[in-house]
Amino acid sequence: MTWLQAHLTVDKSRAPLIELLFENLGAVAVTLGDAGDEPMLEPAPGATPLWQATRVTGLFEHDTDADSLRSAINQALSADVSRHLTLERIDDRDWERAWLDLFKPMQFGERLWIRPTGHQVEQPDAVILDLDPGLAFGTGTHPTTALCLEWLDGHSVTGKSVIDFGCGSGILAIAALKLGAAHAVAIDHDPQALTATLDNARRNGVEDRLEVFHSSVFEPRQANLVLANILANVLIELAPQIEPLVAADGDLVMSGILREQADSVMQAYTKRLHFGPIKHKEDWVLLHGRSS
Known part of the structure; x- marks a missing residue:
């Protein structure tokens, strides 16, 4: 069986309209994606961000007439929008498996690996996180996540307490636990992220050392790390909440920051912290502050 797939790239302001149009025309699924290689990180609380150039894709049943669908879309939209429409026939397949096949084991630092389902890591001393891409942010593919994972691999966290603030998929908290941390707390405002974190913790056998909290109910406590x-603007806004969480002689590791934003973020965290050299990956940076 084949499916009919419609793609339309629009400005983000028009994406919700196209999504609704595809649904009204009978799409069984609609997805939104990046059409311009624009990075997207964890959004601010309550935000639903889209890329400036957003690709809206609708999946239609195999018996949908392509000419009729194109005509209906053209009639509903102005000519400058509909001229970007493309239609294609695609074969039926195991879409979840095809998605997972795009991901291979990834190494961070000397020992730390992320291993998707169905893959093996041959390194004898590897520390492995079993993790598949999912709806919550954080699979290790973005430079900011990679910077944090490489930092964890290069520093001793054995026996330490950890707070993962804005945990997404829980990847950083789980990595710290796999590397020997005694206990971790994962915090996020998104219920989906909390569910993903718990699922990933169970899969990696660290759920007994992990607490998960919605940000609205988390009672502040200090941690060694x-x-x-x-995002940088959220880090600046939440500095009064985040900085006091760092215990004496503890570490604060922050990413999600563009090079030109680094100074502004560090200036928001100067009361108790002394920052070391900035780590770079592509246009992104990692800041490491040590508390006095």
């Missing part, structure tokens, strides 16, 4: 891989 605080990780925050969220």
Whole structure:
């Protein structure tokens, strides 16, 4: 069996309209994706961000007439929008498996690996996170997540307490636990992220050392290591909440920060912290502060 797939690239302001149009025309699924290679990190609380150039894809039943669908879309939209429409026939397949096949084991630092389902890691001393791409943010593919994972691999976290602030999929908290941390707390405002974190913790056998909290009910406590891989403006806004979480002689590791934003973020965290050299990957940076 084949499916009919419609693709339309539009400005993000028009994406919800196209999504609704595809649904009204009978799409069984509609997805939104990046059409311009624009990075997207953990959004601010309550935000639903889209890419400036958003590709809206509708999946239609095999018996949908392509000419009729094109005509209906053209009639509903202005000519400057509908001229970007493309239609294609695609074969039926195991879409979840095809998605997972795009991901291979990834190494961070010397020992730390992320291993998707169905793959093996041959390194004898590897520390492995079993993790598949999912709906919550954080699979290790983005430079900011990679920076944090490489930092964890290169520093001793054995026996330490950890807070993962804005945990997404829980990847950083789970990595710290797999590397020997005694206990971790994962915090996020998105219920889906909390569910993903718990599922991933169970899969990796660390759920007994992990607590998961919605940000609205988390009662502040201090930890030896605080990780925050969220956007720079959110890091600045939440500095009064995040900085006090770092215990004396503890570490704060922050990413989600563009090179030109680094100074502004560090200036928001100067009360108790002394920052070391900035780590770079592509256009992104990692900041490491040590508390006095």
